[in-house]
Amino acid sequence: MTKAMDILNNPYLNKGTGFTLDERQKLGLVGALPAKVQTLQEQADETYAQFKTKPKGLPQRQFLMEIFNTNRTLFFYLMGQHIVEFMPIVYDPVIAESIENYSNIFVQPQQAAFLSVDDQDNIKAGLKNAADGRDIKLIVVTDAEGILGIGDWGVNGVDIAVGKLMVYTAAAGIDPSQVLAVSLDAGTNNQQLLDDPLYLGNRHERATGEKYYAMVDKFVQAARELFPEALLHFEDFGRDNAAVILNKYKDEMPVFNDDIQGTGIIALAGVLGALNISKEKLTDQKFLTFGAGTAGMGIAQMLYDEMVRQGADPEEAKEHFYLVDVQGLLFSDTPGLTPEQRKFTRKRSEFTNADELTDLLSVVKAVHPTVMIGTSKQPGAFTEDVVKEMAAHTARPIIFPISNPTKLIEAMPADLIKWTDGKVLTATGIPVEDVEYQGVKYNIGQANNALVYPGVGFGAIAAQSKVVNEKMLAAAAHALGGIVDPTQPGAAVLPPVAKLEEFTTKVSEVVAQSAIDQGLAGKGITDAQKAVADLKWEAKY
Numbered sequence: 001m002t003k004a005m006d007i008l009n010n011p012y013l014n015k016g017t018g019f020t021l022d023e024r025q026k027l028g029l030v031g032a033l034p035a036k037v038q039t040l041q042e043q044a045d046e047t048y049a050q051f052k053t054k055p056k057g058l059p060q061r062q063f064l065m066e067i068f069n070t071n072r073t074l075f076f077y078l079m080g081q082h083i084v085e086f087m088p089i090v091y092d093p094v095i096a097e098s099i100e101n102y103s104n105i106f107v108q109p110q111q112a113a114f115l116s117v118d119d120q121d122n123i124k125a126g127l128k129n130a131a132d133g134r135d136i137k138l139i140v141v142t143d144a145e146g147i148l149g150i151g152d153w154g155v156n157g158v159d160i161a162v163g164k165l166m167v168y169t170a171a172a173g174i175d176p177s178q179v180l181a182v183s184l185d186a187g188t189n190n191q192q193l194l195d196d197p198l199y200l201g202n203r204h205e206r207a208t209g210e211k212y213y214a215m216v217d218k219f220v221q222a223a224r225e226l227f228p229e230a231l232l233h234f235e236d237f238g239r240d241n242a243a244v245i246l247n248k249y250k251d252e253m254p255v256f257n258d259d260i261q262g263t264g265i266i267a268l269a270g271v272l273g274a275l276n277i278s279k280e281k282l283t284d285q286k287f288l289t290f291g292a293g294t295a296g297m298g299i300a301q302m303l304y305d306e307m308v309r310q311g312a313d314p315e316e317a318k319e320h321f322y323l324v325d326v327q328g329l330l331f332s333d334t335p336g337l338t339p340e341q342r343k344f345t346r347k348r349s350e351f352t353n354a355d356e357l358t359d360l361l362s363v364v365k366a367v368h369p370t371v372m373i374g375t376s377k378q379p380g381a382f383t384e385d386v387v388k389e390m391a392a393h394t395a396r397p398i399i400f401p402i403s404n405p406t407k408l409i410e411a412m413p414a415d416l417i418k419w420t421d422g423k424v425l426t427a428t429g430i431p432v433e434d435v436e437y438q439g440v441k442y443n444i445g446q447a448n449n450a451l452v453y454p455g456v457g458f459g460a461i462a463a464q465s466k467v468v469n470e471k472m473l474a475a476a477a478h479a480l481g482g483i484v485d486p487t488q489p490g491a492a493v494l495p496p497v498a499k500l501e502e503f504t505t506k507v508s509e510v511v512a513q514s515a516i517d518q519g520l521a522g523k524g525i526t527d528a529q530k531a532v533a534d535l536k537w538e539a540k541y
């Protein structure tokens with residue numbers, strides 16, 4: 001390949017018509033581009049106008065991915081200008097459609113690493129090849145067993161790693177050439193994929209047990225050797241593996257599980273925001289977690305840790321939690337409990353009708369929760385009956401239906417507001433338009449981990465932190481407060497995505513500061529703000 005093509009086909013280097021005459025001369029690009037030299041803004045205007053001609057949803061996403069694949073600087077410049085409009089297209093919910101259609105619309109691998117459970121000797125080589133000499137500081141890895149709420153998507157799930165990284169750069173400013181998306185292809189139990197002749201991943205059932213964990217460990221060790229400073233961000237692993245993997249590595253190296261920890265932080269931040277509006281205390285709340293899986297238990301643990309930090313007795317604090325899963329309210333003797341659930345189960349003797357507490361409405365009637373969070377993947381589960389029953393026993397019910405994507409949400413905010421006569425304090429996983437109700441405009445906060453993981457990851461990387469620990473996560477949750485005016489009627493419980501870059505910087509700084517304060521930061525890193533500013537990449541020529 002000629003030198004010109006090496007540059008124009010490299011999305012990290014390519015400026016297209018943005019190369020100046022001088023650069024064209026130096027780089028051997030004379031004659032390889034039309035004469036006009038465009039500014040980044042001119043390119044962005046033209047690209048945005050094209051974007052606007054595309055049908056909504058997946059076609060728009062495919063168009064934006066074409067720009068991403070061609071010129072990262074232009075892509076992120078444009079995304080910076082249209083963050084609220086682009087987030088749902090680049091990321092959740094449209095990303096779910098791109099994952100479901102991955103094999104049908106595949107164009108190119110987007111610099112991701114595809115590591116196979118059947119070829120474990122080549123895991124290190126695979127990482128090295130995909131990085132291609134780039135200085136990797138951040139890896140988002142998925143085995144795609146639990147993509148959002150849509151289940152097992154095999155190799156298609158690589159898109160969630162790519163998409164999460166796109167948000168990292170847009171929100172925090174990590175250099176897009178320093179990130180790596182990784183697919184751990186363990187096979188898939190999704191019959192639709194196994195039957196699809198176009199499916200691009202390993203066509204067999206998921207490997208489990210030793211073979212599976214050997215692959216994960218080879219990946220982790222190879223990543224540590226090749227990129228010793230990199231943070232490993234785990235995304236959308238299945239319920240049986242997510243916490244096991246996190247617990248295995250979290251004290252040894254900088255790792256982060258977004259579904260457990262990121263979701264925990266954003267839910268805690270949302271609850272703190274809601275309590276700031278209702279002027280109630282955290283330690284007075286009763287929490288009902290509907291869907292006590294990876295995310296649900298991450299949330300329960302994070303809320304619990306905060307109660308203890310606020311002075312609650314560690315044993316007494318557990319009494320504030322009620323977990324509901326497929327079995328109904330979880331009791332100490334419920335069959336099939338996960339290790340995470342076990343800590344927060346209830347005693348049957350607390351209730352006269354314990355055996356009847358197998359559905360959400362009965363549990364809400366028996367418990368009178370003040371906070372209800374949905375991570376159940378059960379669309380419409382927060383019914384009018386359930387919500388009205390909850391609202392009958394608390395002045396400002398806090399209800400977060402945060403299952404993703406849109407088709408799985410437990411309730412829509414407009415209904416929650418109507419059913420509670422405007423008393424609800426709500427937030428959703430997907431972006432939702434403002435709701436008008438009886439003359440008040442309700443802003444709906446987005447309780448999606450995207451509002452916080454970029455800051456956590458970037459702060460940890462900037463500080464070169466040895467690990468990501470509870471104190472850093474708590475600092476992140478608290479940093480999201482104070483941006484919304486709680487006295488405004490209809491105020492959201494979380495800051496708006498329009499300010500994503502601004503509050504991500506704040507989160508990054510407090511996380512880096514926490515690492516410094518705890519003596520976990522890299523050598524010579526003493527100034528959190530400077531460390532964050534120094535690492536920040538900007539989309540410019």
Ligand SMILES: NC(=O)c1ccc[n+]([C@@H]2O[C@H](COP(=O)([O-])OP(=O)(O)OC[C@H]3O[C@@H](n4cnc5c(N)ncnc54)[C@H](O)[C@@H]3O)[C@@H](O)[C@H]2O)c1
Nearest residue numbers: 148149239291292293294295325326375403404429448449
């Ligand atoms: N908003 C966010 O930032 C965010 C973050 C992570 C996950 N999520 C969403 O949360 C949902 C769950 O994700 P996860 O990773 O925890 O999945 P998971 O599979 O680990 O957990 C889901 C849990 O729901 C339970 N469940 C299934 N059917 C149920 C029913 N009828 N009643 C009660 N519980 C039921 C399952 O048994 C499981 O324990 C997904 O939709 C995901 O998109 C949102």
Ligand SMILES: O=C(O)C[C@H](O)C(=O)O
Nearest residue numbers: 092148149259404448449
């Ligand atoms: O990807 C998202 O939108 C949030 C979360 O990580 C999820 O799994 O749903």
Ligand SMILES: [Mn+2]
Nearest residue numbers: 148235236259
């Ligand atoms: Mn996720």
